[in-house]
Amino acid sequence: MYKFNYNDKEYELKKEKCQDFFNDEEKPVIGFEVEEVLEVLKSGENVKFDLEYYKEACEACYDGQRQKSYKFLEYFFYVFTKDANYVTSSISNEYKDTSYNKLLKEKKVDNSYIVKVIVCENCGEFTVEVEECEI
Secondary structure (H helix, E strand, O other), rough: EEEEEOOOOOEEHHHHHHHEEEEEEOOOOEEHHHHHHHHHHHHOOOOOEEEEOOOOOOOOOOOOOOOOOOEEEEEEEEEEEEEOOOEEEEEOOOOOOOOOOHHHHHHOOOOEEEEEEEOOOOOOOOEEEEEOOOO
């Protein structure tokens, strides 16, 4: 579970509140599920969700009233893999004193992905999207 506050409201992210988990269709990250995302968020420093607007409403709390946009809270970070297996993230403690290029040269990683955590501002249900980065 991961908790954060936004505009005086507490949000509690846990596996049961995850609506969808989209792992890259062509090259999914092996061993990286909702639990790992929550652990990375918990261990990360300066994790700050920002307000974003989406064209689609939250499936969990949509009331049928069509709007131009819907409010969500979003945060993203990067994960690095070796042979498609999760190694570390850009917000993990062990990443502080290194860089993707350094890890790549040391052959500790061979690919990177962006992970977006998108939380409904209204009900707190969330979605995770994992997409391979074009390098």
